[in-house]
Amino acid sequence: MTLHDASLAGPGPWAGISTAAIAHNLAWLRRRVQTAGAQAGAGGGAGGAPGSPPRLWAVVKADAYGHGLHHALAAAGAADGVCVSDLDDAWRVRRQGWQQPVLVLSAWGLRADTLRDPALGELHVVIDDPATLHTIASAAPGLPQLHVWLRHAGHLYTLGFAGTAYTDAFQRLHARAQAGALAGVGHLHHYAAAENADTLAVERQAFATAAAGLPGPHCTGNSAALCGGAAIPVHAQDQWLRCGLALYGASALPGVTGPQLGLRPAMSLRARLLNVQHVAPGQTVGYGGSFRATQATCIGVVGIGYGHGVPRQLWQRGGVLAGRHGRRVPLAGRVAMDCLTVDLGAAPPEAPGDIITLWGHAPGGACLPVEEAAQACDTIAAELLTGLTARTPLITE
Amino acid sequence: MTLHDASLAGPGPWAGISTAAIAHNLAWLRRRVQTAGAQAGAGGGAGGAPGSPPRLWAVVKADAYGHGLHHALAAAGAADGVCVSDLDDAWRVRRQGWQQPVLVLSAWGLRADTLRDPALGELHVVIDDPATLHTIASAAPGLPQLHVWLRHAGHLYTLGFAGTAYTDAFQRLHARAQAGALAGVGHLHHYAAAENADTLAVERQAFATAAAGLPGPHCTGNSAALCGGAAIPVHAQDQWLRCGLALYGASALPGVTGPQLGLRPAMSLRARLLNVQHVAPGQTVGYGGSFRATQATCIGVVGIGYGHGVPRQLWQRGGVLAGRHGRRVPLAGRVAMDCLTVDLGAAPPEAPGDIITLWGHAPGGACLPVEEAAQACDTIAAELLTGLTARTPLITE
Numbered sequence: 004m005t006l007h008d009a010s011l012a013g014p015g016p017w018a019g020i021s022t023a024a025i026a027h028n029l030a031w032l033r034r035r036v037q038t039a040g041a042q043a044g045a046g047g048g049a050g051g052a053p054g055s056p057p058r059l060w061a062v063v064k065a066d067a068y069g070h071g072l073h074h075a076l077a078a079a080g081a082a083d084g085v086c087v088s089d090l091d092d093a094w095r096v097r098r099q100g101w102q103q104p105v106l107v108l109s110a111w112g113l114r115a116d117t118l119r120d121p122a123l124g125e126l127h128v129v130i131d132d133p134a135t136l137h138t139i140a141s142a143a144p145g146l147p148q149l150h151v152w153l154r155h156a157g158h159l160y161t162l163g164f165a166g167t168a169y170t171d172a173f174q175r176l177h178a179r180a181q182a183g184a185l186a187g188v189g190h191l192h193h194y195a196a197a198e199n200a201d202t203l204a205v206e207r208q209a210f211a212t213a214a215a216g217l218p219g220p221h222c223t224g225n226s227a228a229l230c231g232g233a234a235i236p237v238h239a240q241d242q243w244l245r246c247g248l249a250l251y252g253a254s255a256l257p258g259v260t261g262p263q264l265g266l267r268p269a270m271s272l273r274a275r276l277l278n279v280q281h282v283a284p285g286q287t288v289g290y291g292g293s294f295r296a297t298q299a300t301c302i303g304v305v306g307i308g309y310g311h312g313v314p315r316q317l318w319q320r321g322g323v324l325a326g327r328h329g330r331r332v333p334l335a336g337r338v339a340m341d342c343l344t345v346d347l348g349a350a351p352p353e354a355p356g357d358i359i360t361l362w363g364h365a366p367g368g369a370c371l372p373v374e375e376a377a378q379a380c381d382t383i384a385a386e387l388l389t390g391l392t393a394r395t396p397l398i399t400e
Numbered sequence: 401m402t403l404h405d406a407s408l409a410g411p412g413p414w415a416g417i418s419t420a421a422i423a424h425n426l427a428w429l430r431r432r433v434q435t436a437g438a439q440a441g442a443g444g445g446a447g448g449a450p451g452s453p454p455r456l457w458a459v460v461k462a463d464a465y466g467h468g469l470h471h472a473l474a475a476a477g478a479a480d481g482v483c484v485s486d487l488d489d490a491w492r493v494r495r496q497g498w499q500q501p502v503l504v505l506s507a508w509g510l511r512a513d514t515l516r517d518p519a520l521g522e523l524h525v526v527i528d529d530p531a532t533l534h535t536i537a538s539a540a541p542g543l544p545q546l547h548v549w550l551r552h553a554g555h556l557y558t559l560g561f562a563g564t565a566y567t568d569a570f571q572r573l574h575a576r577a578q579a580g581a582l583a584g585v586g587h588l589h590h591y592a593a594a595e596n597a598d599t600l601a602v603e604r605q606a607f608a609t610a611a612a613g614l615p616g617p618h619c620t621g622n623s624a625a626l627c628g629g630a631a632i633p634v635h636a637q638d639q640w641l642r643c644g645l646a647l648y649g650a651s652a653l654p655g656v657t658g659p660q661l662g663l664r665p666a667m668s669l670r671a672r673l674l675n676v677q678h679v680a681p682g683q684t685v686g687y688g689g690s691f692r693a694t695q696a697t698c699i700g701v702v703g704i705g706y707g708h709g710v711p712r713q714l715w716q717r718g719g720v721l722a723g724r725h726g727r728r729v730p731l732a733g734r735v736a737m738d739c740l741t742v743d744l745g746a747a748p749p750e751a752p753g754d755i756i757t758l759w760g761h762a763p764g765g766a767c768l769p770v771e772e773a774a775q776a777c778d779t780i781a782a783e784l785l786t787g788l789t790a791r792t793p794l795i796t797e
Contacts, residue, residue: 015485091412290592385737392709392789393789393790
């Protein structure tokens with residue numbers, strides 16, 4: 004769809020997606036990761052690929068964090084592979100022409116015969132529960148094309164294996180790989196609190212301990228671990244790093260936005276100003292009379308609401324960018340299903356039809372990072388980005 | 401899609417939709433409205449249709465409050481018409497075979513030539529801003545098939561006309577209708593605080609004052625006004641009442657659920673139990689270590705998260721129904737993008753693969769009204785119902 008589509012003449016909103024921003028963010032991450040690899044090379048390594056930089060998985064689950072799978076794939080060519088939620092998404096990625104490896108993060112309910120589909124290409128799956136372990140480890144006559152990653156339960160402790168169960172599961176899979184019944188077995192860890200340098204160090208140590216003495220590549224990462232101040236430790240063994248949120252230009256670090264790190268927001272959520280209503284002092288506006296004018300002002304009605312994916316919680320502390328240049332104005336009154344209201348002030352330059360930007364860049368450049376909108380809703384950027392409903396089309400910008 | 405679809409063997413969630421529940425709720429609303437009509441008939445009426453019961457608009461905007469437009473249309477045959485957000489939805493409704501009137505709630509950006517499409521059938525549009533008023537009132541050679549409804553700004557005060565601007569706009573449109581250039585002109589009001597009997601009475605009086613002495617039918621309603629204790633006032637003139645939320649079995653009244661009113665929830669949000677993890681006292685679980693076990697227990701991982709439309713806010717006070725019979729258990733730790741965790745207790749009867757119900761009915765009958773889930777998130781039922789993302793398929797139950 005383009006901005007000239009007839010449907011955009013209607014009152015509804017859209018999310019402008021910049022594939023250039025995703026490509027920029029991927030290059031930014033690649034530089035971070037290559038620096039870590041160069042440091043490891045200087046230090047020497049005893050494992051399989053000493054000095055080679057870690058490889059990068061671009062996480063495109065949840066419809067590429069709400070940006071549209073096709074947009075992310077178009078921009079992720081420089082990644083070494085993509086991570087998806089489930090096997091349906093793996094097929095979707097292949098149908099869209101992605102040739103590099105695909106990592107399926109939940110193998111729940113998979114059957115061995117399904118995993119043999121050659122259309123799946125180089126397929127990696129995470130094993131995170133006993134049932135899947137059994138399915139994969141007992142598949143006859145093996146799955147010699149399949150790469151598996153054993154999930155370490157770690158501090159998240161919701162999926163995966165811990166302690167001797169981890170070692171036992173790994174040895175069982177490793178023996179299968181040695182016998183040619185699997186392509187390879189790696190170690191995978193997902194951090195519970197990577198945004199905190201102290202807990203990150205503890206988690207890294209716990210994973211290193213769990214995998215100590217065991218062969219195979221390591222897979223960790225996440226945006227907070229990659230973007231924070233802590234150095235990225237490089238294992239002597241082959242290493243893959245996963246990155247999601249930062250790929251889309253947002254930061255997982257508290258109090259720091261993507262643009263402050265050098266990332267570019269890939270989504271700009273836009274709607275139209277539908278009406279401008281003059282209100283007198285004392286006049287209330289919105290459901291429950293939730294806004295009361297303290298002086299004469301103009302209330303702008305914007306064609307986006309919670310039914311499109313804007314949290315109702317935004318109204319008490321949130322703002323938007325009004326017009327082409329992105330004049331920042333506060334919300335005024337509760338968010339409704341199909342519209343919300345903003346306080347444009349007494350003599351606003353904006354008129355019905357003008358673009359209102361909920362997060363991302365105003366058409367003329369000013370930026371309201373999604374992290375700020377999330378903070379106004381007491382939540383995280385990922386919830387806002389992945390929370391748009393099907394009523395909000397994704398448009399290339 | 402049916403429950404036997406292959407995709408449902410995957411880890412993802414789905415929303416079960418009951419068209420029988422929607423039909424039941426519509427019949428419930430019809431009885432409420434007919435009672436009001438009978439009372440008016442007994443009192444006599446001076447207008448066009450004394451004693452005839454009010455007509456009922458079924459509001460199917462926002463993809464039928466998240467239930468799927470096709471599901472709502474299949475169940476709404478007993479309604480006199482449906483309300484949609486915009487003209488795109490009006491065409492969608494017609495393509496699905498709906499023959500009764502359609503009311504478009506936002507006419508923003510409409511052009512007169514578009515409104516002449518005979519495929520739109522009996523079309524009603526709301527006029528709520530000066531630009532649309534001008535478009536409709538000056539269309540040459542008129543729109544003799546079009547019914548228009550003038551929006552009274554009222555206490556919501558975000559769209560529509562107030563005071564003399566209302567009277568002037570109505571006279572302008574009425575003159576067009578008298579000349580045969582419009583099919584008819586009515587008065588439309590949307591309540592700002594219908595859940596409160598006192599403010600509802602004030603709003604009703606304000607609308608009655610605005611329309612006093614002017615001909616034409618009236619259109620009000622909303623679920624709180626129809627379901628609350630206050631009687632539904634019936635105008636001597638022809639009257640239409642709009643109803644959305646209650647049609648889907650939820651209540652807009654604080655502290656009262658749909659089932660308590662006699663309504664049936666039409667959506668049951670379901671996911672699968674993916675894993676059961678034994679945890680020891682003191683063990684933390686989830687992002688940020690947000691749950692800490694005080695005794696030995698089992699943590700269930702459920703394949704639904706905020707990326708499917710479950711608010712992150714649910715975790716601190718929310719619960720779910722576990723298994724076929726719907727044993728109620730609390731969430732344990734923060735909601736993640738693709739999964740959430742629940743505290744199943746020390747010796748749970750549930751096993752991986754079992755169904756978890758986030759709101760609505762467990763397969764075996766127990767009910768967790770969406771209003772309760774909304775309250776745990778400090779929001780309203782409509783935000784949860786309309787907030788599911790495209791990753792959550794709607795399945796007929």
